[in-house]
Amino acid sequence: xxxxxxxxxxxxxxxxxxxxxxxxxxxxxxxxxxxxxxxxxxxxxxxxxxxxxxxxxxxxxxxxxxxxxxxxxxxxxxxxxxxxxxxxxxxxxxxxxxxxxxxxxxxxxxxxxxxxxxxxxxxxxxxxxxxxxxxxxxxxxxxxxxxxxxxxxxxxxxxxxxxxxxxxxxxxxxxxxx
Numbered sequence: 652x653x654x655x656x657x658x659x660x661x662x663x664x665x666x667x668x669x670x671x672x673x674x675x676x677x678x679x680x681x682x683x684x685x686x687x688x689x690x691x692x693x694x695x696x697x698x699x700x701x702x703x704x705x706x707x708x709x710x711x712x713x714x715x716x717x718x719x720x721x722x723x724x725x726x727x728x729x730x731x732x733x734x735x736x737x738x739x740x741x742x743x744x745x746x747x748x749x750x751x752x753x754x755x756x757x758x759x760x761x762x763x764x765x766x767x768x769x770x771x772x773x774x775x776x777x778x779x780x781x782x783x784x785x786x787x788x789x790x791x792x793x794x795x796x797x798x799x800x801x802x803x804x805x806x807x808x809x810x811x812x813x814x815x816x817x818x819x820x821x822x823x824x825x826x827x828x829x
Contacts, residue, residue: 654752655691656710662690665710665749675743678714683750686710692754709756712747720744796825804828 653666659674678684689708691700699705719741727736796804804824808816813827 652692652694652752654689654693654708654710656686657688657690658686665752667749667752669749670715670746671749672720672744672746674745675717676714676745676747678745680714680716683711683713684747686712687756692752694754707754707756709753710749711751711753712749715746715748717743717745796828 653664655662655664657663659676661673663671663673665671676684687704687709689701689705689710690703691698692705692708693699720743722739722741725738725740728734796807799807801821801824804821805816805819807828808819808824811828816824816827819827
């Protein structure tokens with residue numbers, strides 16, 4: 652059984668008891684961590700691909716140690732100019748061991764179901780307020796035409812059926828709309 656998991660922005664193919672190096676994780680050494688962002692799961696007979704994640708699958712791992720990777724030399728040179736710069740870089744990494752690949756985990760699915768009715772109710776209550784704001788806005792537009800941009804004024808003129816607006820300046824648009 653293997654899974655493809657996204658860990659700190661990179662995708663890894665992981666199996667049980669596998670050790671791998673990932674970018675530094677903010678977890679103490681010896682602690683356990685779980686990854687819910689599983690992109691694909693293959694259990695030998697069948698494979699399931701997520702859209703974008705496979706639901707109900709979780710990968711558990713144990714942080715073994717924090718260390719730095721091998722040094723990478725960055726050398727810059729411009730010929731015939733006497734310019735040479737040599738820098739080194741060691742990336743901070745974490746060694747983890749995959750302890751288990753769990754299927755049938757339903758923590759997130761229950762949370763999402765609980766949140767959707769609340770979101771639906773809040774959207775229903777917000778919709779009338781937006782409609783009221785739109786009804787009140789034509790009064791403001793007639794009063795504050797000078798604060799609008801030329802593009803907004805041109806769209807208003809187009810809606811009213813005024814011709815020749817492409818060559819008009821802001822002052823001419825204000826006169827035509829008022």
